[in-house]
Amino acid sequence: MSLRSLRYYEEKELLNPTRLQSGYREYAESDVERVKIIQLYFSLGLTVKEIVDFFHCAFSEEIKHQCLPNAIEVGEKKLEEIRIQIETLRKAESHLKECISSWREILCKGVGQNDK
Numbered sequence: 001m002s003l004r005s006l007r008y009y010e011e012k013e014l015l016n017p018t019r020l021q022s023g024y025r026e027y028a029e030s031d032v033e034r035v036k037i038i039q040l041y042f043s044l045g046l047t048v049k050e051i052v053d054f055f056h057c058a059f060s061e062e063i064k065h066q067c068l069p070n071a072i073e074v075g076e077k078k079l080e081e082i083r084i085q086i087e088t089l090r091k092a093e094s095h096l097k098e099c100i101s102s103w104r105e106i107l108c109k110g111v112g113q114n115d116k
Contacts, residue, residue, distance in 0.1 A: 001035055006025075006027075006035070009035065009038060010025075012048050012052060013052060014034070014038055014048075014051060014052060014055060015027075015031055015034060015035070015038075017031055034055075034059075038051060041054065044078055044081075044082070045078070045081070046074070046078065050074050053067055053070055053071060053074070054071055054074070054075075057071040058071075
């Protein structure tokens with residue numbers, strides 16, 4: 001994790017580390033977990049605003065009911081995108097397995113023919 005990314009997350013209010021008297025930031029174990037979640041959400045294609053909205057719903061002391069409908073909508077949309085990606089990957093896996101099996105079969109038949 002780069003220092004630049006940590007500062008960016010802090011600027012966007014995704015992280016709020018403790019400030020020591022020396023001015024240094026002190027990150028708690030919960031901040032480490034939060035960074036992992038942020039990175040996961042970015043890898044899923046969520047925007048900073050969507051992540052901020054999710055965090056306000058998920059990590060606030062009092063869940064704000066006005067943010068829940070949007071969080072649910074964004075979450076359901078991402079879930080559907082993930083399901084489509086999984087299905088695409090399963091099809092790609094199946095196709096590659098078939099190709100590799102076929103290529104091995106051709107290779108084995110070819111080796112046998114060269115021995116004659």
